[in-house]
Amino acid sequence: xxxxxxxxxxxxxxxxxxxxxxxxxxxxxxxxxxxxxxxxxxxxxxxxxxxxxxxxxxxxxxxxxxxxxxxxxxxxxxxxxxxxxxxxxxxxxxxxxxxxxxxxxxxxxxxxxxxxxxxxxxxxxxxxxxxxxxxxxxxxxxxxxxxxxxxxxxxxxxxxxxxxxxxxxxxxxxxxxxxxxxxxxxxxxxxxxxxxxxxxxxxxxxxxxxxxxxxxxxxxxxxxxxxxxxxxxxxxxxxxxxxxxxxxxxxxxxxxxxxxxxxxxxxxxxxxxxxxxxxxxxxxxxxxxxxxxxxxxxxxxxxxxxxxxxxxxxxxxxxxxxxxxxxxxxxxxxxxxxxxxxxxxx
Numbered sequence: 001x002x003x004x005x006x007x008x009x010x011x012x013x014x015x016x017x018x019x020x021x022x023x024x025x026x027x028x029x030x031x032x033x034x035x036x037x038x039x040x041x042x043x044x045x046x047x048x049x050x051x052x053x054x055x056x057x058x059x060x061x062x063x064x065x066x067x068x069x070x071x072x073x074x075x076x077x078x079x080x081x082x083x084x085x086x087x088x089x090x091x092x093x094x095x096x097x098x099x100x101x102x103x104x105x106x107x108x109x110x111x112x113x114x115x116x117x118x119x120x121x122x123x124x125x126x127x128x129x130x131x132x133x134x135x136x137x138x139x140x141x142x143x144x145x146x147x148x149x150x151x152x153x154x155x156x157x158x159x160x161x162x163x164x165x166x167x168x169x170x171x172x173x174x175x176x177x178x179x180x181x182x183x184x185x186x187x188x189x190x191x192x193x194x195x196x197x198x199x200x201x202x203x204x205x206x207x208x209x210x211x212x213x214x215x216x217x218x219x220x221x222x223x224x225x226x227x228x229x230x231x232x233x234x235x236x237x238x239x240x241x242x243x244x245x246x247x248x249x250x251x252x253x254x255x256x257x258x259x260x261x262x263x264x265x266x267x268x269x270x271x272x273x274x275x276x277x278x279x280x281x282x283x284x285x286x287x288x289x290x291x292x293x294x295x296x297x298x299x300x301x302x303x304x305x306x307x308x309x310x311x312x313x314x315x316x317x318x319x320x321x322x323x324x325x326x327x328x329x330x331x332x333x334x335x336x337x338x339x340x341x342x343x344x345x346x
Contacts, residue, residue: 068094076103
């Protein structure tokens with residue numbers, strides 16, 4: 001009996017020692033990965049400096065990059081989880097025609113994280129303060145993609161005298177949280193949480209290059225080669241995903257804020273408005289690294305047409321072969337829409 005007890009005790013002791021070694025190895029890996037991530041992130045800021053200006057906005061720095069000259073100024077607001085690098089090719093094409101600004105919302109790209117909550121009112125207030133601090137006077141043609149399209153609508157409702165036109169690129173409408181939309185939100189938040197963990201621990205920075213081009217996000221593969229390295233390195237900042245989660249969690253409040261400010265049949269009056277609608281949407285099996293698409297439904301196209309109807313001078317343009325990332329799939333369509341808008345205004 002004593003021999004059996006000794007054997008069981010010895011076996012338990014070996015299991016405990018093994019577990020302790022496993023915990024120690026994981027802890028060392030975790031601490032080492034986090035340290036490596038912090039050092040590498042600081043090096044990234046030196047290796048890839050902001051192409052525009054870092055402007056103090058209420059105690060934290062925000063990045064704005066403006067090119068060209070002329071009026072009105074075109075201001076571009078990217079979607080959730082996105083930042084200015086994705087729009088630089090369009091900015092370069094458009095800047096000979098007028099002044100064009102791209103910027104990074106707080107927590108994205110080169111901008112420092114900002115205070116919460118990250119709802120529409122906070123975002124729009126920061127953008128207005130940024131433009132004033134940077135000396136970028138209006139009037140503005142606002143171009144908003146996805147969540148950025150919600151923000152620019154809120155900006156136009158809050159500062160109507162400063163906005164002379166709107167180009168909305170595959171943005172949400174109607175502004176309601178349906179069960180299907182709730183599922184998409186939860187899925188996006190889960191993905192961002194996983195990416196936050198992988199970037200914070202340095203795991204993605206270590207493992208990412210091992211996968212080669214196949215491990216590159218589809219958005220990066222669609223960018224010009226000269227921008228891909230900058231883009232991929234900025235994606236390794238955990239703030240990117242913390243901010244994306246915070247914006248997604250505040251969507252119900254953001255939707256309510258804009259709905260309250262834009263009531264009535266023509267909430268935008270006769271403001272020139274172009275709505276660009278993607279003809280393709282992500283298939284259920286799609287991932288950010290292997291995107292697959294199916295055609296959008298007729299009801300989705302109709303809802304976008306209703307969005308264009310919020311101005312007496314609104315129009316819809318459907319891009320049949322484009323996914324949600326219209327600015328990467330069909331940049332020439334956005335370029336033409338903005339030039340058409342400028343012609344109407346001028």
